[in-house]
Amino acid sequence: MAFADQQRWITVQQKTFTKWLNAKLIQRDLEVKDIVQDMSDGVLLIHLLECLSNESLGRYASKPKLRVQKFENANLALDFIRSRGVQMTNIGAEDIVDGNRKIVLGLIWTLILRFTISDINQEGMSAKEGLLLWCQRKTACYDEVEVRDFSASWNDGLAFCALLDIHRPDLIDFDSLDKSDHKGNMQLAFDLASEEIGIPKLLDVEDVADVAKPDERSLMTYIAYWFHAFSQMEKVENAGRRVEKFVNSMQGVWEMQSTYEKRIAELLKKINAQRDEWSQSTFEGTYADAKAQAADFSKYKRGQKRDWVAEKSDLATLLGNIKTKLGTYRLRPYEPPAHLSLNKLEDDWTSLSQKEMGRAQLINETIRDIKNALRKSFADKANDFAMALKTMQMAISGLDGDLEDQLHHVRKLSSNLAPLDRYLETILDVETKCIEANIEENDFTTYSYDELAYELTLVKSSVQKKLAFLENQMVARNMTNLTPIQLEEFESVFRHFDRDDSNALQELEFSAALASLGLVFSEDEMHDYFWETSGGKDEVTFEQFIRFMVDVTEDQNTAEQVFQSFREVADGKPYVTEMDLRHSLVPDEVIEQLNGIMPAHTGPDMSADRGMPQYDYIAFMEKMLNNQKESEQVPSGVLQDRTNVGESGPRKDGKANAFVSGLASLTVDLSKLGVRFGMVDSLIAFASLAGPPLAGALIQIDNGGYLKAQIWAGVVTMCASLFLCGAKWTQVKSDASRSRAREREATSNSVEAVQVER
The missing domain is CATH 1.20.58.60 (Methane Monooxygenase Hydroxylase; Chain G, domain 1)
Incomplete structure (x- = not known):
């Protein structure tokens, strides 16, 4: 089977190469019938080489009779082929003279490659690859065609039809073809290529159609004809396009000349009009007018002038293009009229620039004068x-x-x-x-x-x-019952909270000012005080504030105030001890005097005070009140009622008494505070455990239940212990600080003494 295929390929090659030779030798009126026999004398081979190379091989035996003459002709042809850079192996003159079919066909194929296919170059590929790439690109837009090689890809005839359709769509309608009629499609393509394009029929339909593997060399030889034919066609088309382009170019040149003259005339007209407008322009002497004219001038420079600059450049370019086009075709150059020349445009443009500079200077000078x-x-x-x-x-x-x-x-x-x-x-x-x-x-x-x-x-x-x-000073001048220090303090607080410098305090500012002085009340109480102090207005003036503070701090020496002071010194106890008086910094001579006139306390006491002299200040104050005039007497027992814990807060009907108790209870001595709180808690704990009579006076229990009172006493006792321990720790720390201060003072005195001696 392989031998039969080989013989078929040889037969197809011989037939195809013979047709190729006849196509090349037709210019010399030579015809080849048997390629092997007709080329045995070397004469036909020499004619073929001269046609392919367009060169003469020199003298040779045109009608050789002897074998040696045939050898000389064959060697002459082979030497010429070698001189053209064609590599030939195992090909000698005797093969040609003796008619070796395979050698002769191989030689012809070598010539086809060298002189027909080798000049096909696609992106630097070899001749075969380049020809295949050309076929693939031309048929890529056809879904039914896929060119992979120069063999089986062509046996359905569609590839040939596609090449015709892509180059000459007027000859064939590819979409209407019967894709199953392989021979019919191929015959149609071969006939149209031969009749309409002039491609010789190197192949027969039966050599390719429905053949499993057509001869590659024969197909390449035939397809190379298609390549050259269509390439030549493209050259002709390009030449036609060049002719058309020339005509269009000439028409374009004439239109460009007309356009140039119209555009330059229009530009010159606008330039002259702008110069005349500036020459006639005047200023009104106002900044608005100068600014408007400056804006118009700036708008001109940003818009109209830029358009003119671009137009001027375009006209110069247009005239240059006209001259270039005419020079390309070696035609007479175009020279515009003198009044439309670029020189005229340049002169008018220079004049416009001078006018523009003068206009800018005038506008700037006017604006400068107005600005000054x-x-x-x-x-x-x-x-x-x-x-x-x-x-x-x-x-x-x-x-x-x-x-x-x-x-x-x-x-x-x-x-x-x-x-x-x-x-x-x-x-x-x-x-x-x-x-x-x-x-x-x-x-x-x-x-x-x-x-x-x-x-x-x-x-x-x-x-x-x-x-x-000044207004406040006049108010302060009338407040003789305040010390300068108090007045300074109250004024400083008032100024601090008077955020808007209105010399008045709003309700929130008034509340904050009192809080900074240690006077804190409930919201309702504070509102009542503010309303009373401001006289029903929305703000408290400085004078009203000072009078309010005078009412709070003024020492009136009333019995009520003295009683509240005793109560504060005693930390709420119904009696006072000498230790309480000393902790409150009462002078010793006053303490001795009180010890001599106050009665002893006989009621319950706190464990911490046992063993100390206890004085009943309640009985003492009641006795003092009973000695006053009848109109000022206080009912018996009223002071004792006021020692109840539940009534210790400030009363709305006597704000001076309420604030005195708050101010009198303040101290900065932490040890004293701790002792006082500890003693008070101890007293409460003792009262809770002493029984209902005394406990009921100090705390409120649930329906006489004594268990809760005991629990309460335990908690309060623990708090008392904590307060006493804290007071002791504070006292120790304070003593240590004073000791270190004395040491530093002694050291400092020693250093000063040493320095004095030096």
Whole structure:
């Protein structure tokens, strides 16, 4: 089977190569019938080489009779082939003369490769790969065609039809083909290629159609003809396109010349009109007019002038393109009329530039004059305003004399603040105009609106504060029942919480001020105090605040106040000890005097006070009250009732008594606080355990249940122990601190003594 295929390929090759030879030798009226026999004398081979190379091989035996002549012709042809760089192996003159079919066919294939296929170059590939790539690219858009090689890919005829359709769609309708009619499609392609394009039929349909593996060399030889034919066709088409392009170019040149003349005439007209407009333009002398003309000039430079610059450049380029096109076809160059030449355009453009420079200078000079006028206007007003502020500030700082006179002068200064506000608005208007004029510096003044507004705020604040200070001083002058230290403290607190410098406190500010002084009340109580103090208004003035504090702190020496003081010294106990008096820093001589006149306490006492003298201050105060006049007597037992824990808070009908108790209970001595709290807790614990009579007076129990009182006493006893331990620890720490201070003082004295000796 392999031998039969080989013989078939040889037969197809011989037939194909014979047709190829006849196609090449047709120009010399030579015809090959038997390729092996006709080429045995070497003459036909020499003619073929001369046709392929367009060169002469020299002298040879045109009608050789002898074998040696045939050998010479064959060697001449083979030497020429070798001189063209064709590698030949195992091919000799005797093979040609003796008619070796395989050798002769191989030689012809070598010539086909060298002179027909080798010039096919696609992206640097070999001739075979390049030809295959060309076929694949041309048929890539056809789904039914897939060219993989020069053999079985062509046996259905569709590849040939696709090549025809892609190059000459007018010859064949690929979509209407019967894709199953392989021979019919191939015959159609061969006929159209031969008749319409001039491609010789090197192959027969039966050599390729439905053949499992057609001869590759024969197909490559035939397809190479298709490649060259279509390449030549493309060259012709390119030549036609060049002719068409030339005509179109000439038509384009004429249109370009007309366009150039119209555009340059229009540009020259616009340039002259703009120059005339600037020459006739005038200024009104206002900044708005100057700014408007400057904006128009800037708009011209950003818009119209840029368009003209681009048009001028385009015209120069257009004229250059016209000359280049004419020069390409070696035609007479185009010269525009003198009034439309580039030289004329350049002269007018130079004149426009000069006018433009003068226009810019005139606008800038006008704007500078207007800006300087605005600067001076602002500076004059700002300097006058600053001088007025300075004068007012000096007047405030230089006040002296009686409070009434100072207050009169300050109120007069305050009345002058409103005109300053109006004058500042005038300054703001001028500064707004300066900002609109883009004025960023002013050599005529160092002030700005913000600075003047800030300084006016300071002056207003100074006047307001001075006015409030003087009014408060007049109030303080009348408060003779306050020490200077108290007055200073209360005024400092008032100033601290007067956030808006209004010389008055709102309710929240009033509450915070009292809290800072250690006076804390419930929300309802605080509201009542504020309402009473302010007289039903929304704020408390300084005078009202001071009078309120006078009511709180004034030492009236009433029996009620003295009793509350005893009660605070005793930490709420119904008796007072000498230790309590000493802890409250009562002088020794006063303690001795009280010990002699106060009766002894006979009721229950606290364990911590046992063994100490205990004095019944309640009986003492009741006795003192009974000695007063009848109109001032207090019912018996009223003071004892006031020792109840539940009534220890401040009473709304006597706010002075309430605040005295709060102020009197304050101390900064932590050891004393600890001892006091410990003693109070011990007393409560003792009272809870002593039984219902005393416990009922101090704590409230549930339906007489004594168990809860015992639990309560245990908890309170523990708290008392903690307070006493804390007081002891604080006392020890305080003693240690004082000891270290004495040591440092001694060391310092020693160092000073040494320095004195030196």
